[in-house]
Amino acid sequence: xxxxxxxxxxxxxxxxxxxxxxxxxxxxxxxxxxxxxxxxxxxxxxxxxxxxxxxxxxxxxxxxxxxxxxxxxxxxxxxxxxxxxxxxxxxxxxxxxxxxxxxxxxxxxxxxxxxxxxxxxxxxxxxxxxxxxxxxxxxxxxxxxxxxxxxxxxxxxxxxxxxxxxxxxxxxxxxxxxxxxxxxxxxxxxxxxxxxxxxxxxxxxxxxxxxxxxxxxxxxxxxxxxxxxxxxxxxxxxxxxxxxxxxxxxxxxxxxxxxxxxxxxxxxxxxxxxxxxxxxxxxxxxxxxxxxxxxxxxxxxxxxxxxxxxxxxxxxxxxxxxxxxxxxxxxxxxxxxxxxxxxxxxxxxxxxxxxxxxxxxxxxxxxxxxxxxxxxxxxxxxxxxxxxxxxxxxxxxxxxxxxxxxxxxxxxxxxxxxxxxxxxxxxxxxxxxxxxxxxxxxxxxxxxxxxxxxxxxxxxxxxxxxxxxxxxxxxxxxxxxxxxxxxxxxxxxxxxxxxxxxxxxxxxxxxxxxxxxxxxxxxxxxxxxxxxxxxxxxxxxxxxxxxxxxxxxxxxxxxxxxxxxxxxxxxxxxxxxxxxxxxxxxxxxxxxxxxxxxxxxxxxxxxxxxxxxxxxxxxxxxxxxxxxxxxxxxxxxxxxxxxxxxxxxxxxxxxxxxxxxxxxxxx
Amino acid sequence: xxxxxxxxxxxxxxxxxxxxxxxxxxxxxxxxxxxxxxxxxxxxxxxxxxxxxxxxxxxxxxxxxxxxxxxxxxxxxxxxxxxxxxxxxxxxxxxxxxxxx
Amino acid sequence: xxxxxxxxxxxxxxxxxxxxxxxxxxxxxxxxxxxxxxxxxxxxxxxxxxxxxxxxxxxxxxxxxxxxxxxxxxxxxxxxxxxxxxxxxxxxxxxxxxxxxxxxxxxxxxxxxxxxxxxxxxxxxxxxxxxxxxxxxxxxxxxxxxxxxxxxxxxxxxxxxxxxxxxxxxxx
Numbered sequence: 001x002x003x004x005x006x007x008x009x010x011x012x013x014x015x016x017x018x019x020x021x022x023x024x025x026x027x028x029x030x031x032x033x034x035x036x037x038x039x040x041x042x043x044x045x046x047x048x049x050x051x052x053x054x055x056x057x058x059x060x061x062x063x064x065x066x067x068x069x070x071x072x073x074x075x076x077x078x079x080x081x082x083x084x085x086x087x088x089x090x091x092x093x094x095x096x097x098x099x100x101x102x103x104x105x106x107x108x109x110x111x112x113x114x115x116x117x118x119x120x121x122x123x124x125x126x127x128x129x130x131x132x133x134x135x136x137x138x139x140x141x142x143x144x145x146x147x148x149x150x151x152x153x154x155x156x157x158x159x160x161x162x163x164x165x166x167x168x169x170x171x172x173x174x175x176x177x178x179x180x181x182x183x184x185x186x187x188x189x190x191x192x193x194x195x196x197x198x199x200x201x202x203x204x205x206x207x208x209x210x211x212x213x214x215x216x217x218x219x220x221x222x223x224x225x226x227x228x229x230x231x232x233x234x235x236x237x238x239x240x241x242x243x244x245x246x247x248x249x250x251x252x253x254x255x256x257x258x259x260x261x262x263x264x265x266x267x268x269x270x271x272x273x274x275x276x277x278x279x280x281x282x283x284x285x286x287x288x289x290x291x292x293x294x295x296x297x298x299x300x301x302x303x304x305x306x307x308x309x310x311x312x313x314x315x316x317x318x319x320x321x322x323x324x325x326x327x328x329x330x331x332x333x334x335x336x337x338x339x340x341x342x343x344x345x346x347x348x349x350x351x352x353x354x355x356x357x358x359x360x361x362x363x364x365x366x367x368x369x370x371x372x373x374x375x376x377x378x379x380x381x382x383x384x385x386x387x388x389x390x391x392x393x394x395x396x397x398x399x400x401x402x403x404x405x406x407x408x409x410x411x412x413x414x415x416x417x418x419x420x421x422x423x424x425x426x427x428x429x430x431x432x433x434x435x436x437x438x439x440x441x442x443x444x445x446x447x448x449x450x451x452x453x454x455x456x457x458x459x460x461x462x463x464x465x466x467x468x469x470x471x472x473x474x475x476x477x478x479x480x481x482x483x484x485x486x487x488x489x490x491x492x493x494x495x496x497x498x499x500x501x502x503x504x505x506x507x508x509x510x511x512x513x514x515x516x517x518x519x520x521x522x523x524x525x526x527x528x529x530x531x532x533x534x535x536x537x538x539x540x541x542x543x544x545x546x547x548x549x550x551x552x553x554x555x556x557x558x559x560x561x562x563x564x565x566x567x568x569x570x571x572x573x574x575x576x577x578x579x580x581x582x583x584x585x586x587x588x589x590x591x592x593x594x595x596x597x598x599x600x601x602x603x604x605x606x607x608x609x610x611x612x613x614x615x616x617x618x619x620x621x622x623x624x625x626x627x628x629x630x631x632x633x634x635x636x637x638x639x640x641x642x643x644x645x646x647x648x649x650x651x652x653x654x655x656x657x658x659x660x661x662x663x664x665x666x667x
Numbered sequence: 668x669x670x671x672x673x674x675x676x677x678x679x680x681x682x683x684x685x686x687x688x689x690x691x692x693x694x695x696x697x698x699x700x701x702x703x704x705x706x707x708x709x710x711x712x713x714x715x716x717x718x719x720x721x722x723x724x725x726x727x728x729x730x731x732x733x734x735x736x737x738x739x740x741x742x743x744x745x746x747x748x749x750x751x752x753x754x755x756x757x758x759x760x761x762x763x764x765x766x767x768x
Numbered sequence: 769x770x771x772x773x774x775x776x777x778x779x780x781x782x783x784x785x786x787x788x789x790x791x792x793x794x795x796x797x798x799x800x801x802x803x804x805x806x807x808x809x810x811x812x813x814x815x816x817x818x819x820x821x822x823x824x825x826x827x828x829x830x831x832x833x834x835x836x837x838x839x840x841x842x843x844x845x846x847x848x849x850x851x852x853x854x855x856x857x858x859x860x861x862x863x864x865x866x867x868x869x870x871x872x873x874x875x876x877x878x879x880x881x882x883x884x885x886x887x888x889x890x891x892x893x894x895x896x897x898x899x900x901x902x903x904x905x906x907x908x909x910x911x912x913x914x915x916x917x918x919x920x921x922x923x924x925x926x927x928x929x930x931x932x933x934x935x936x937x938x939x940x
Contacts, residue, residue: 670773673880674776675776675817676879676880677876677879678783678784678813679879680872680875680876681784681872682783682784682787682810683875684869684875685787685788685791686787687872688791688868688869689790689791691865691867691868692861692864692865695796695847697796697841697842697847698799701790701803701838702790702791704830704835705787705790705803705806708806708807709810711810711814712810712814713879715814715817715822716817719817719818724901724904724905724908725912725913727905728909730822731822731909732916734829734830735829736920736923737830738829738924739923739924739928740927741834741837741838742927742928742930745837745838745841746934747934748841749844749845749935750934750935758847
């Protein structure tokens with residue numbers, strides 16, 4: 001078996017090569033004045049091969065490593081593989097190595113990160129081919145894979161943190177890919193800064209873990225699951241958990257640190273698929289699962305996690321109901337689904353949370369890539385009010401997106417059904433009926449707004465302009481093949497954990513890596529009833545969406561009107577009117593961004609302005625100016641000593657010697 | 668010997684002070700220079716006295732060097748005065764004050 | 769009153785008197801000539817201090833070369849009496865006089881305090897060991913003070929070259 005560290009390093013090499021070639025090429029083009037327009041075929045081929053190739057090779061290595069390990073683990077148990085690359089820091093008793101670790105959790109993450117990642121890289125070859133920054137795109141995407149794989153394979157918290165920061169950086173770089181668009185640049189900055197807020201918590205949490213356990217290594221944290229650390233004050237464990245969760249909230253877009261994710265849709269769609277759906281945003285859940293042994297020591301913290309997760313889930317779902325940009329709907333849907341994952345972790349069902357991470361990667365990536373295909377077909381139109389009737393025109397996109405939408409809505413036997421049901425089942429088994437209700441309601445809303453998306457996009461009559469209508473075509477194979485593969489994944493990924501003893505591959509596999517939580521038992525009947533309930537809620541949501549959003553007939557003159565004036569569903573519009581103020585709040589995304597601006601950013605700006613104008617300009621500059629003034633003054637006074645007359649100077653000498661002699665004499 | 672060394676020292680000091688007064692009060696550059704030469708010679712006298720008091724012949728060596736350096740200094744200084752006179756037609760120190768503030 | 773004391777009084781008095789004359793004289797030539805007599809007095813004092821070689825050097829180099837150089841320059845520049853205009857800087861004169869006298873007083877106090885010889889005067893040889901001085905000085909010059917000796921030689925070269933350059937006529 002080759003070393004584990006090749007898995008992150010191969011994409012890193014891809015980044016270096018692609019980056020160097022892209023830099024050289026762009027400076028050459030700038031010198032020749034060939035700005036704008038797509039790159040020549042040869043360059044695109046090179047960038048594509050390196051980009052997809054390195055990630056693909058990394059994936060092959062990953063599977064070569066994890067498949068035998070998984071088989072062994074399921075058969076009789078396998079020890080985690082820890083591979084130390086080099087010793088990083090050491091001071092006295094404390095030391096941290098750069099090391100990679102293959103165990104159940106990292107194997108699970110590794111599997112879908114490389115698989116979905118390779119597919120998205122392949123998709124990007126087709127999607128980004130018009131772009132001049134093709135090489136830069138692939139370089140950064142490769143860098144992201146390196147960081148994400150470091151995060152996933154890290155054997156201790158500091159190495160995980162390196163990856164954590166790296167994915168944050170790449171997120172910023174890729175969101176701001178269209179650097180000539182102001183809102184894209186601003187979105188990149190927003191993502192990075194909001195992440196940073198979470199990172200403060202994460203770093204402090206790492207210190208806390210170090211203080212509590214004396215080590216940040218995962219082997220130890222896993223070993224600790226067999227013993228309760230009884231002599232640590234519960235308050236400090238609680239604080240450490242809160243801090244770690246704060247970091248997770250930043251990365252995984254929970255309330256209130258979610259505001260960056262909808263804005264992040266300014267980046268290219270494959271970026272949204274990879275980073276903001278399948279991989280980076282799940283890092284927070286991964287962190288909580290990794291440190292599950294710490295979390296179980298603080299039940300209050302876990303309650304908080306569950307409530308924040310549930311609250312975020314329903315909150316984001318409400319916003320998703322009224323969004324008209326296809327990518328924004330998916331963004332809020334991601335926030336909502338992430339909430340589900342934290343809800344699961346909060347009630348102790350860490351395995352269920354990781355299960356949802358796994359299935360979500362497939363169907364959310366499929367949805368995003370599908371939306372990218374739609375946007376590509378609609379020639380960069382993203383407003384769904386201008387779409388409609390696309391099903392016959394982009395059939396493959398339609399079918400794959402339909403599968404993924406059914407999966408996310410939780411329809412049996414697709415993947416989302418099993419993972420969502422596992423979560424809700426665990427919540428109910430733990431007796432958290434309020435949270436359960438929230439979860440079911442959110443599931444209904446999720447089904448509704450996802451089918452609203454599908455209906456508005458694919459059903460009824462076309463509402464776009466005539467030029468758009470002419471342009472609509474199915475995407476090339478490099479884009480549709482990944483769609484089909486991901487759709488297939490959305491369909492079957494759930495079968496690794498089917499209740500009633502049909503298949504429990506996943507929980508058995510993950511058990512050694514997660515904390516031991518007392519199982520809550522539920523009777524088969526109750527469980528079946530709950531499944532029916534959540535399925536019913538989903539079907540109800542779908543039915544309402546289908547009924548309201550027929551898309552037929554198309555509103556009058558829709559082809560000529562701007563998007564804001566098109567009303568796709570009169571019934572929905574009427575309902576919205578009846579909800580009055582509540583509806584307006586939802587449409588305005590609950591004014592969260594404005595609230596943050598007023599409460600946080602406004603005061604910061606005022607303080608900054610004061611420090612600048614008042615403090616810096618007056619005080620510090622004042623000191624500098626005053627000292628200069630003093631020097632000038634002294635010089636003006638002292639210059640009278642330079643009379644130019646030699647005799648005066650001689651007199652000066654004499655007086656000086658006089659004083660010296662007097663001092664020597666009378667000392 | 669019957670002449671106390673203190674007498675020599677006193678004589679040297681008085682000569683030094685006379686030279687100093689001349690250097691400070693004279694306006695003619697040459698006169699100032701002459702006064703400086705007197706000061707240096709007074710110092711020579713003092714050195715010799717101290718050497719005699721301590722029985723150390725290195726004071727003679729020092730005096731030797733002082734004389735040599737005074738010669739060099741006189742040469743250069745007088746050359747400067749000559750050049751100065753050529754350009755300013757005067758050798759009075761008070762008139763040479765271009766470096767005034 | 770031994771002969772030595774008398775000789776000392778004469779030489780010292782001569783030197784001081786003519787030093788005062790030099791300071792008071794207005795004419796540059798007369799100043800120079802007064803200084804020559806002063807140097808003669810100092811020479812006698814140097815002999816009395818068992819430094820005949822140095823005394824000869826003073827007479828030859830100082831009085832014989834340097835002061836003659838002064839005379840040359842005076843004649844070259846055709847300097848006459850010092851102008852009789854009033855001194856534009858009375859403060860300088862007064863302050864100069866006062867400080868110089870003060871310094872003199874202090875120095876006198878300093879030197880007289882240090883004037884107690886470490887060796888008893890009676891222990892010093894009564895006769896001037898003239899024959900010993902030159903070899904002693906010579907030996908010192910070429911051993912302990914060799915570097916200074918050579919350096920002064922270079923200095924003299926530099927001075928000569930500098931004087932040459934400074935007094936060149938402009939090449940107009």
